Amino acid sequence: MQIHRNVKQEDVGLFVEKVFGENEDLIRNFFASMRSDMNEGIYSVENVNRMVVAASMHCNIWHPYCVYVRLAFDFNCVDERAIQFMIEFLKDEVEKPLFFLIDNRFRGLGELLTRKDFRLIRKTEVININPKSFLSVKDDSDQEIITVGQILNDTVLLSSLIKICKKIYTETHVDNPVADLSSLSWKNVILDDLIDSSSYVVVNENNVIAFSLMYEGEENSWELGWVGVENSDEMTLLNLVLNKQLRDANEQNIKYIEKEVDSTCPYSLHIAKSLSYDVSETWYAYVQT
Incomplete structure (x- = not known):
């Protein structure tokens, strides 16, 4: 299993569109992070020569004390080991705490983040x-x-x-x-x-x-x-x-x-x-x- 820094937007973009499919909001959010002027890096994890997890990090002017992370992986074939590998790697990449915003489509990710020393700070319902x-x-x-x-x-x-x-x-x-x-x-x-x-x-x-x-x-x-x-x-x-x-x-x-x-x-x-x-x-x- 290998992790790559500075991955080309085009390569990650194709992967994100493939794994997120009809989840257009998730595709839009990931692309916004990649294209942000405050982007902090684009990463991928490969397993057996194929991309299984992608990540993009960016900062936020209004909330500058964390680094925001967007993750992408196949919801139908979750490689938990690769996700853990990515999270641990990103924690060492930046000095500021990491921030994740996820919904129920990322099933199991909240539990995984809790095990990796993350804390649930807010639940938001869009009504x-x-x-x-x-x-x-x-x-x-x-x-x-x-x-x-x-x-x-x-x-x-x-x-x-x-x-x-x-x-x-x-x-x-x-x-x-x-x-x-x-x-x-x-x-x-x-x-x-x-x-x-x-x-x-x-x-x-x-x-x-x-x-x-x-x-x-x-x-x-x-x-x-x-x-x-x-x-x-x-x-x-x-x-x-x-x-x-x-x-x-x-x-x-x-x-x-x-x-x-x-x-x-x-x-x-x-x-x-x-x-x-x-x-x-x-x-x-x-x-x-």
Whole structure:
């Protein structure tokens, strides 16, 4: 069994397309890692002169303290020994901890990673929310609820929104820490593809105390992104803003709203408990200890 560094993208690409077959999302993710400007290396394991495992590593600007790994192998003919060989090799290749994000298609890999000193840090369910699942909330609240579109030119409130988004995202990603980036970087990522007319904030004087941000999705769908409250005792504020978003979605005949629900995010978990939905994907994040 041999391992190779600096493998040609073309050779690995053919292997990835072959073993992943109809799993187009996995092919897309692997190719994105190989072609990334922050790629850290492309590797393969050969057994009896044929490739059995491929790997691509890349870094991430937002989470710079780990190295992300994409693995590819034949799900129908898993060579566990070759996978272990690859993992042990990659652990010695870089100084930073390795990070894997896998789903149930990689059956057995989570158990293998656990045996190799990796820890499960997060479970993420991708859910499809039915826009007709209105929440039971009173509409007579005296809270000031406005759209993000209404605060885009208000530097104080927009700054408050950026601050609370950064705080909550940082607090819910402790095991894979966030980089110390500028407010402008946060602003850009928050507002990119934002539907500002259906993204809402709850305002108290000059502070945003709750928010729920909606983004463009695939055809006839939206994506519910950043959500949170300043005070965890006021989770019901999310119900108020989400109810408005569900009404907006119905008015525009949106078929479903996609939301990533992280096990480390109490705000997303609150939303999941409050609505009817279908789970489309489940992902597991492992980090080297």
